[in-house]
Amino acid sequence: MAIHGVSLLSGGLDSTTVTAYARSRCDSLTALTFRYGQTHSKEADCATEIAARLGVEHRLIDISFLKDVAWYSALTNPKAFPVPKGTTTEQIGASIPITYVPLRNTIFISLAAAYLESKVLHAIETGGQSARVTRAVIYMAPNAVDFSGYPDCRPEFFEQVARTLGFGSKLGTQYGVNFDVVTPIIHLSKAEIVRLAGEVNAPIDLTWSCYEGGDSPCGQCDSCVLRAKGFVEAGVPDPLLVRLGKAGDGNASR
Numbered sequence: 001m002a003i004h005g006v007s008l009l010s011g012g013l014d015s016t017t018v019t020a021y022a023r024s025r026c027d028s029l030t031a032l033t034f035r036y037g038q039t040h041s042k043e044a045d046c047a048t049e050i051a052a053r054l055g056v057e058h059r060l061i062d063i064s065f066l067k068d069v070a071w072y073s074a075l076t077n078p079k080a081f082p083v084p085k086g087t088t089t090e091q092i093g094a095s096i097p098i099t100y101v102p103l104r105n106t107i108f109i110s111l112a113a114a115y116l117e118s119k120v121l122h123a124i125e126t127g128g129q130s131a132r133v134t135r136a137v138i139y140m141a142p143n144a145v146d147f148s149g150y151p152d153c154r155p156e157f158f159e160q161v162a163r164t165l166g167f168g169s170k171l172g173t174q175y176g177v178n179f180d181v182v183t184p185i186i187h188l189s190k191a192e193i194v195r196l197a198g199e200v201n202a203p204i205d206l207t208w209s210c211y212e213g214g215d216s217p218c219g220q221c222d223s224c225v226l227r228a229k230g231f232v233e234a235g236v237p238d239p240l241l242v243r244l245g246k247a248g249d250g251n252a253s254r
Contacts, residue, residue: 005029006116007139011043012209014141020202022139030057037067040213053203070102083211085220105152117171131175138181190230205239
């Protein structure tokens with residue numbers, strides 16, 4: 001069976017681990033990174049390096065207009081809504097934080113599916129590939145255990161999206177090839193994700209997850225706090241901080 005896949009690669013720990021996981025499970029894999037009007041390009045720049053080290057085709061797609069419609073977020077409009085800092089791990093996830101970007105995952109999945117459908121339709125209609133032995137897989141890195149409370153990171157969200165994509169695509173309605181939305185780390189703790197990253201040789205020393213884009217992660221935003229928690233619980237140093245010479249100083253990134 002020919003497996004065509006896309007992996008949404010933000011440049012952070014979770015998406016890098018999932019992309020490395022997907023690499024050996026697809027005949028054709030493209031990593032997609034979106035510039036969606038976020039406040040800095042650090043993560044997206046890291047994604048380019050990560051894809052190169054993994055040897056995966058990479059597409060950097062500019063949808064920066066999203067900040068004009070999904071403006072009620074600290075990640076797209078930080079002057080109006082500062083990034084929260086100092087939240088404890090117990091407080092994270094208690095409510096949906098201002099770092100939630102309205103419908104971001106819904107938009108990302110739709111764009112990823114459109115790209116993937118183009119690839120698979122081309123293989124079927126011009127490449128002579130049989131639809132009967134074709135799979136279309138979207139790999140994503142949501143996490144419903146150690147996460148910030150985002151509603152679009154829950155398993156039931158992805159189940160509904162996969163059904164919708166099948167109903168609304170030529171690939172599903174004409175050829176019977178449904179989209180599989182695969183979320184390998186959705187039930188893992190952050191420590192388990194760190195361990196999986198080692199098993200799949202994910203280049204996590206290149207990853208960036210801090211909500212800010214300085215030379216070093218801030219160590220105080222929710223994303224940094226969760227990442228630090230994962231490495232502490234996994235009992236291993238964060239290779240990004242080791243590379244930056246910051247290991248042991250309290251900084252972290254997701």
